[in-house]
Amino acid sequence: MxxxxxxxxxxxxxxxxxxxxxxxxxxxxxxxxxxxxxxxxxxxxxxxxxxxxxxxxxxFSSFSLQPKGRFVCKVCLGTACHVLGGPRIVETLERELGIKPGETTADGKFSLEAVRCLGACALGPVVVVNEEPHAYMTPDKATRLIQRLSASAEGSDATGAVVASAVDETASA
Ligand code: FES
Incomplete structure (x- = not known):
């Protein structure tokens, strides 16, 4: 190294x-x-x-000793997000990615994590991809988000552009 x-x-x-x-x-x-x-x-x-x-x-739980995917998808399962549909978002991402929380896809693109309250309860269900929050998540939005991130993973500057567009969509929903 x-x-x-x-x-x-x-x-x-x-x-x-x-x-x-x-x-x-x-x-x-x-x-x-x-x-x-x-x-x-x-x-x-x-x-x-x-x-x-x-x-x-x-x-500190924020540190990882295991390699993570390029896109780390954290789904909030705190009380508010749980009530607002967080578990359905986890199920959707599990299905789309073929992994469980705590795992990383074989191609190294995605890691999936279920986390506790992220401090934005009024915006739930909340998903954070790397450092970018996505509010009012639905299963359909989660599917589209994964599709866009996956398609963008080939591009070198994809993260910012794709996440920004996803945030725009969230804001206009
Ligand atoms: S419970 Fe999800 S942000 Fe608070």
């Missing part, structure tokens, strides 16, 4: 254990998960043991 990007991240914050959380967040943003080699390298530079950095990485 090339550690140039990891070193750039550490240099940006400073090679100090106090910055370890911010460093891990940026490493995950860079790779979409926390590669083992990157953690070991970062631990050395931050003056931490491998055990210490693993404890930090496993303490």
């Amino acid at each position: 090339n550690f140039d990007r990891v070193d750039e991240i550490i240099d940006r914050y400073g090679a100090d254990q106090a910055n370890s959380l911010a460093v891990l967040q940026d490493i995950q943003r860079e790779y979409n998960y926390l590669p083992r080699e990157a953690l070991v390298h970062a631990a050395g530079r931050l003056g931490m043991t491998t055990g210490e950095i693993y404890r930090l990485a496993t303490f």
Whole structure:
């Protein structure tokens, strides 16, 4: 593994254990998960043991030690979203993607996660794809969203454009 990007991240914050959380967040943003080699390298530079950095990485549920898909689809199953139809969105995405929550498609395009309240209960059911929220989700919208994301996965700049168009559709619904 090339550690140039990891070193750039550490240099940006400073090679100090106090910055370890911010460093891990940026490493995950860079790779979409926390590669083992990157953690070991970062631990050395931050003056931490491998055990210490693993404890930090496993303490927060937002960190993943497993590779994730290009599009991480989080479906809220908090109380409000559950009542508003969240489970039907999960069922739709399971069917469309052929995976269960916690899994990633074999082609590496999609990961599916069921999460608790995302703090936007009035907009439920809520789905977040990477960092982009999608409000008032329905099974039909979820199907169309997956179709667009899947089709766009070939393009290098697809994420922003496709998600933006999906948000537009949500807003106009
Ligand atoms: S329950 Fe889904 S955003 Fe709060």
